[in-house]
Each structure stands twice: as structure tokens, then as C-alpha cells.
Amino acid sequence: MIRISDKQKEWIKKLLSQMTLEEKIGQMNQESVSIVGGFDVPFEELIEMVTDGRISQEAFEKIMSTAAQDYHEADIRAGRVGSLMVQNPRKCNELQKIAVEESRLGIPLLFGLDVIHGFRTVYPIAIAEACAFDMDLFERTARMAAKESRTQGVNWHFAPMLDVARDARWGRVSEGPGEDPYLVSCFARAKVRGLQNDTSSPENYVAACLKHFVAYGACEAGRDYNTVSMAHSMLCNNYLPPFAAAVEEGAATVMAAFHDLNGVPCTVNAGILRTMLKENYGFDGFVVSDANAIRECVTHGIAADEEAAGQTAVKAGLDMDMGTQIYKKHLKQAVADGRLSEKLIDEAVERILTVKMWLGLFEHPYVEERSMDRYEVLPREHLALAREAGCKSAVLLKNEGHLLPLHKKTKISLVGSLADKKEEVAGAWAISYRTNDCVSIKEGFENAGANVRYFPCGGPDTELEEEEIKKAASYGDVIVAVVGETAAMSGEAASKADLTLPGKQRELLEKLLATGKPVAVLLMNGRPLALHWEAEHIPAILECWQMGVEMGNAVADLVFGAVNPQGRLSVSFPQVTGQCPIYYNHPNTGRPGGKSKFTSRYLDVTEQPEFPFGFGLSYTEYQYHNLTVREEGDRLVVCVEVENTGTITGTETVQLYMRDVTASIVRPVKELKGFEKVTLEPGERREIILCLKKEEMGFYNNEGEYRLEDGVFTIYAGGNARDCLKQDLYITF
Numbered sequence: 001m002i003r004i005s006d007k008q009k010e011w012i013k014k015l016l017s018q019m020t021l022e023e024k025i026g027q028m029n030q031e032s033v034s035i036v037g038g039f040d041v042p043f044e045e046l047i048e049m050v051t052d053g054r055i056s057q058e059a060f061e062k063i064m065s066t067a068a069q070d071y072h073e074a075d076i077r078a079g080r081v082g083s084l085m086v087q088n089p090r091k092c093n094e095l096q097k098i099a100v101e102e103s104r105l106g107i108p109l110l111f112g113l114d115v116i117h118g119f120r121t122v123y124p125i126a127i128a129e130a131c132a133f134d135m136d137l138f139e140r141t142a143r144m145a146a147k148e149s150r151t152q153g154v155n156w157h158f159a160p161m162l163d164v165a166r167d168a169r170w171g172r173v174s175e176g177p178g179e180d181p182y183l184v185s186c187f188a189r190a191k192v193r194g195l196q197n198d199t200s201s202p203e204n205y206v207a208a209c210l211k212h213f214v215a216y217g218a219c220e221a222g223r224d225y226n227t228v229s230m231a232h233s234m235l236c237n238n239y240l241p242p243f244a245a246a247v248e249e250g251a252a253t254v255m256a257a258f259h260d261l262n263g264v265p266c267t268v269n270a271g272i273l274r275t276m277l278k279e280n281y282g283f284d285g286f287v288v289s290d291a292n293a294i295r296e297c298v299t300h301g302i303a304a305d306e307e308a309a310g311q312t313a314v315k316a317g318l319d320m321d322m323g324t325q326i327y328k329k330h331l332k333q334a335v336a337d338g339r340l341s342e343k344l345i346d347e348a349v350e351r352i353l354t355v356k357m358w359l360g361l362f363e364h365p366y367v368e369e370r371s372m373d374r375y376e377v378l379p380r381e382h383l384a385l386a387r388e389a390g391c392k393s394a395v396l397l398k399n400e401g402h403l404l405p406l407h408k409k410t411k412i413s414l415v416g417s418l419a420d421k422k423e424e425v426a427g428a429w430a431i432s433y434r435t436n437d438c439v440s441i442k443e444g445f446e447n448a449g450a451n452v453r454y455f456p457c458g459g460p461d462t463e464l465e466e467e468e469i470k471k472a473a474s475y476g477d478v479i480v481a482v483v484g485e486t487a488a489m490s491g492e493a494a495s496k497a498d499l500t501l502p503g504k505q506r507e508l509l510e511k512l513l514a515t516g517k518p519v520a521v522l523l524m525n526g527r528p529l530a531l532h533w534e535a536e537h538i539p540a541i542l543e544c545w546q547m548g549v550e551m552g553n554a555v556a557d558l559v560f561g562a563v564n565p566q567g568r569l570s571v572s573f574p575q576v577t578g579q580c581p582i583y584y585n586h587p588n589t590g591r592p593g594g595k596s597k598f599t600s601r602y603l604d605v606t607e608q609p610e611f612p613f614g615f616g617l618s619y620t621e622y623q624y625h626n627l628t629v630r631e632e633g634d635r636l637v638v639c640v641e642v643e644n645t646g647t648i649t650g651t652e653t654v655q656l657y658m659r660d661v662t663a664s665i666v667r668p669v670k671e672l673k674g675f676e677k678v679t680l681e682p683g684e685r686r687e688i689i690l691c692l693k694k695e696e697m698g699f700y701n702n703e704g705e706y707r708l709e710d711g712v713f714t715i716y717a718g719g720n721a722r723d724c725l726k727q728d729l730y731i732t733f
């Protein structure tokens with residue numbers, strides 16, 4: 001629930017009663033720079049242009065502020081705008097001044113922006129951060145982003161992105177916390193708390209925006225914006241839970257997704273917006289469309305024209321229009337003609353005003369001049385947090401013969417153009433960072449005092465450089481190859497049909513291996529890749545993802561052993577692209593894949609992933625012992641002993657899974673239901689106790705009923721979704 005006082009609620013109702021219909025509709029109108037600045041480049045394309053380097057970050061910021069300067073100030077003065085996308089504090093104050101001091105009712109503007117994994121201090125992309133399995137970290141990084149952005153005028157983040165994603169062909173798998181509903185729900189709660197809960201000062205918190213509601217990650221064939229069809233039970237058990245959890249944490253806003261869900265675009269889908277979100281979950285914030293999505297309802301074929309799209313959206317419970325001006329242009333006439341009830345407008349506007357009140361915008365509409373430069377130089381504690389997040393997000397996928405960690409004195413040939421590209425460490429959705437704040441892997445190795453020489457040799461989008469390869473082969477005793485994707489190869493509108501290493505990077509690795517020198521691979525990528533050949537041939541593979549501004553230093557900490565990897569995969573990695581979608585929490589089928597022909601398998605590859613959900617190695621080893629499960633009242637108490645059988649201290653993520661063996665609809669072979677991280681000294685053995693409330697062991701059926709059905713359950717505990725101890729027991733509810 002959005003926490004404002006009864007007095008404030010009364011004040012809002014009074015304000016609403018004073019507003020003209022045009023002023024009410026103005027609150028429902030969010031405009032981006034591209035429309036208002038006379039720029040014919042859609043905002044998303046501006047983002048793309050800065051991401052792929054067609055324009056510099058500085059040029060982008062100039063466009064953002066310049067465009068705002070041309071902004072139709074008359075619209076603000078007339079109360080026809082409720083929100084803008086601008087991230088320049090002085091510009092925000094100038095525009096806010098018009099709204100607050102020159103419009104009839106002085107209603108302040110909301111300034112929204114995509115702040116997905118950091119504002120100035122960019123930290124790991126969500127798929128990576130989720131590998132930390134660390135709720136406290138998720139909350140701390142969000143709080144840092146809220147504080148950095150609020151002093152720059154941004155008081156509304158279009159984050160967290162909570163789309164459960166099981167298909168790595170979809171580029172936006174990089175933006176979300178992975179394939180598991182439980183982990184994504186934990187991430188959701190922590191991010192909402194981090195963004196919203198420090199209300200000690202208006203400079204410390206922003207409105208969160210849960211997106212994209214709902215099931216965007218299930219787009220058919222992994223193709224962005226594509227259609228989504230699924231059983232109601234699948235929606236309720238896998239895609240809705242993170243949103244329900246985040247609403248419970250008090251999230252202020254939700255963004256409806258672009259796609260059609262079972263034939264009805266989310267933008268105009270009353271079943272999910274009104275019924276599920278607002279009525280069933282009791283969501284009392286407001287729903288914003290995705291960019292241009294109301295207009296796209298005509299393209300979808302669900303509305304004959306923009307006017308019809310606008311009306312249908314309002315009726316479905318869509319409170320704010322992002323970027324089309326359809327509400328501004330058509331709703332007034334629709335109400336006048338009796339085609340749309342003003343009551344629906346009032347409901348939407350009351351929700352929007354409630355969020356503005358909760359943000360303190362009526363009392364503190366402006367950014368304090370003294371605060372604007374607070375984060376001009378990134379604070380040490382912010383950089384330390386980004387580095388910590390990077391270290392915790394990395395996943396050690398293979399380490400034959402303990403090739404890693406390396407000694408700093410080891411003569412290293414650092415290979416691969418990604419190692420020297422500062423701009424690539426930030427990932428696809430970093431908008432407000434500065435390239436100069438980023439530490440490349442090459443710089444990180446140098447900062448660590450490593451004995452390293454860098455040889456480009458080629459990368460995801462460049463040809464191989466044979467001479468450089470020869471030099472690299474002869475120089476170092478060990479070759480460290482940084483391969484993967486550019487930031488633009490994942491994220492929005494970046495679906496791929498081939499998940500092997502892009503370009504000639506595989507060929508580069510073959511040449512490096514042919515030198516006979518040991519090769520360690522550092523992956524810089526935004527999605528699971530199909531790495532079967534690499535997993536077979538490369539002795540050491542560290543998944544580093546895109547870690548943000550401190551990437552180079554965090555990777556050096558990991559490669560030289562200052563930090564022992566502790567990340568566990570938030571997504572399954574396929575062996576080959578054709579296996580997608582591939583995920584651990586799948587039904588058993590009547591013929592589970594196996595050796596015999598007539599089972600759910602492929603003729604040409606296994607049905608197993610290369611690396612399963614929850615997987616990750618360490619520089620030490622762990623063993624699990626003595627799993628016991630007992631019922632205690634309304635919960636199960638699961639005990640398991642974990643032992644560090646290696647030679648160095650490590651942090652293990654103990655994972656608790658369950659399986660409902662027989663139920664009125666088939667249930668997954670495993671479902672994550674809990675986890676706990678434990679740091680163990682060499683030789684240390686510790687009992688971990690995890691509790692599972694019996695009420696959380698149920699599922700939704702296709703009628704939307706939550707079912708708790710007596711029967712046999714299998715309880716698992718282990719270090720990933722594949723390798724677990726298990727125990728069966730009969731549960732009665």
C-alpha cells in the first residue's frame with residue numbers, strides 16, 4: 001500500500017474536485033523528450049544511439065536537456081502534462097517551476113527514467129546481480145541508485161524489471177533476475193524496499209515501477225514484443241508471483257507490457273490490470289503504459305483507431321499514457337460524448353496524485369541546488385558497493401586443475417577487444433553513467449599490479465587479428481581471453497536465434513588453445529550463451545556478465561583470488577540454442593527425457609542444460625551431508641550439513657527445493673523455496689536450517705484457485721538445481 005495519511009487523502013480528493021477535466025487528463029499524460037523536443041527520433045532510439053555509440057553520452061545528455069528546453073511550456077502551464085522523462089536537475093527545476101508556480105493548481109511533475117541497474121554508479125545487470133542470491137545487496141544497490149538519481153531530478157524509476165525469463169534468445173533476459181519465480185520475487189521485494197523505503201528525506205527515495213506486467217519474458221520464440229499464450233495456472237505460478245510480492249512491499253507504480261497475453265494486449269487487458277492487479281492484489285498506485293503502447297493497440301488489431309485505443313485503455317485500468325499523447329488528444333471528447341465515464345478518469349488521477357503526494361512533491365517539488373553536485377564524483381562507498389556487487393555476481397562455471405586463481409606475478413596475455421572497452425562494462429540499460437567512470441578489465445588487471453600485456457586479437461563484432469594472436473601466444477605463460485557480447489547485443493529489441501559466441505570468438509579460442517598454453521575465459525555477456533564447445537575444451541570459465549563501473553576491479557579481485565567466486569546461476573545455460581526455452585522447474589511429462597527413444601528428448605543433443613539454474617563453482621569445494629526434514633506445526637524444518645572440503649574460505653549458497661509429486665495439475669520436478677548463504681573456513685562443517693511454510697507449498701490451478709493438496713512431497717537441498725540430497729515425506733494440510 002502507498003503510505004499517505006488520511007489528511008493527505010482528503011487533500012487529494014479536494015484537489016481533484018477543483019480540477020477541470022482537461023487538467024485531470026493532463027495528469028494521465030507522460031511525455032518523453034523525443035516528442036516534446038521537436039525531435040523525430042523516438043526516445044528508445046535515442047537510448048539505442050547512445051548505447052551503440054552513434055552518439056556520445058555527453059551528446060545524449062545535451063539532447064535530453066536541450067529538447068526539454070524546447071518543451072511545449074504552454075502544456076505544462078495549462079496543466080496538460082503529468083510527467084516527463086528528463087534527467088537534468090536544473091532543467092527539471094525549470095520545468096517544475098512552470099508546473100508549480102505558473103499553472104492554475106500548481107500540481108508538480110513526475111520525472112521518470114529507466115534506472116535499471118544504477119544511475120551514475122552502474123552496478124551489475126539484473127541477471128548478474130540475481131546470481132548473488134543476496135537480498136541485502138539487492139536492496140543496497142537500489143537505495144544507492146535512488147539517492148543518486150533523486151539529486152538529479154529523477155523521482156520515478158522504471159524499475160525493477162521483474163519478467164521471469166526462460167528463453168535466452170530474448171535479449172531482455174539481461175534486464176531481469178532470471179528464470180525462477182521465487183528468486184525473482186525475493187529480488188522484487190528487495191528492490192522495492194531499496195528504492196522506496198528510506199523516506200527520511202525526499203532525496204533518498206523514488207517511486208518504483210514494476211515491469212512489464214505481465215509475462216513479457218514468455219514471448220513466443222524468444223522474439224521481443226511477440227505474442228504470449230499460456231495457461232492461467234502457468235501465469236499464476238510462474239509470472240505473477242514477483243509482481244504480487246512487490247505490490248505487497250508497497251510498490252508505487254506498475255508498467256503494462258507491450259505484448260498481447262492470450263489475445264489481449266496488456267495495455268488494454270482489464271483481466272490483469274483491473275481484476276488481478278488492482279482488485280485481487282489491492283494495488284493502489286498507478287499503472288503506466290509502456291512507450292507508445294497505447295498507439296500500438298491499433299497495430300495489434302485490438303482497436304480500430306487511436307481514440308478507441310485510448311478509451312479501451314482507460315477502461316482496462318491503464319492510468320497513464322507514456323509517449324503517445326492519445327489521452328491528451330482524445331479523452332476529453334470521449335467524456336463529453338458520454339463514451340467514457342469521468343469517474344474512470346477521476347480514479348486514475350487520484351492514483352497518480354497519491355504517488356506524487358507520497359513522494360513529497362507537493363511540499364518539496366524542487367531539487368536542492370546544494371544537492372545537485374553531491375554525486376558528481378562517485379563516492380568511495382558507492383564504488384565499493386558496485387565492486388562488491390560485481391564480485392558476488394560472477395559465476396565460476398569451470399576450473400579444471402584449479403587454473404584459477406592466477407598469481408599476480410604470472411605472465412599473462414590478456415586477449416579480446418572486450419577487455420579494453422570501458423563502454424561495454426555497463427550493459428544494455430545504463431543511461432546516466434559516464435564512460436570515464438568505468439574500469440575495463442584491462443585497467444582492473446593493471447590496477448591490481450598484474451604482470452599483464454593486452455592483445456586485442458578481435459571481439460564479438462570485429463575481425464580476428466592474426467598478428468596479435470601470435471604475439472599473445474608467445475608472450476604470456478597463461479592466456480586470459482575476454483569474450484562475449486557487446487552491451488547492444490542484449491537488452492530490448494535484441495533477440496537472437498543463435499546463442500553461440502558472436503563473430504569469430506570461437507575461432508579465436510581455438511587458435512589460442514592450439515598454442516598449448518593454458519587459456520582462461522572471462523565471459524562478458526548479457527544473456528546465457530550456448531557454450532558446449534567451450535565447456536568441453538576450455539579449462540577455466542568465469543561468467544562475469546556486465547558488472548558496471550567497477551567491472552575491471554571486481555574481475556581482477558576474482559581472477560587473482562582476492563575474492564573467491566560465490567555466484568550461482570539465476571538462469572540455465574543451454575548446450576545449444578535449439579534447446580530454448582530451457583529451465584529447471586519444468587513438468588516431468590509422461591516420458592521424461594532419457595536413454596530410450598520414445599521419451600521427451602532430441603535426436604541430436606541432450607535435453608539437459610550445459611549449466612543448470614543455481615550452479616556455480618568455487619575455488620574451494622563443498623559437500624552436503626545428513627538432510628533431515630521434519631514437520632513442526634505450520635512449517636517444515638529442513639536441516640542439512642555443509643562442509644568446506646577444500647583449502648580456502650568460501651561462501652556457499654545452500655538451496656532448498658521441493659517437488660509436489662502428485663497433484664490435480666502437474667507440478668514442476670523442482671521449485672526453489674528457499675536459500676541461505678554460508679561462509680565456511682577450510683574443513684568447517686555447519687548445519688544449515690531452512691524453514692518452509694506449508695502454506696507456501698501450494699499452487700494455482702487453471703481456475704485461479706490456490707490449492708494445498710495432501711500428498712507426497714520431495715524436499716531437496718544442495719548447491720544447485722541438479723545436485724541435491726533429497727527426502728520424501730507425506731504432507732497433510
Ligand code: GLC
Binds near residue numbers: 211
Ligand atoms: C521501453 C521499455 C521499457 C522502458 C520504456 C521507457 O520501450 O520497454 O522497459 O521503461 O520504454 O524507456
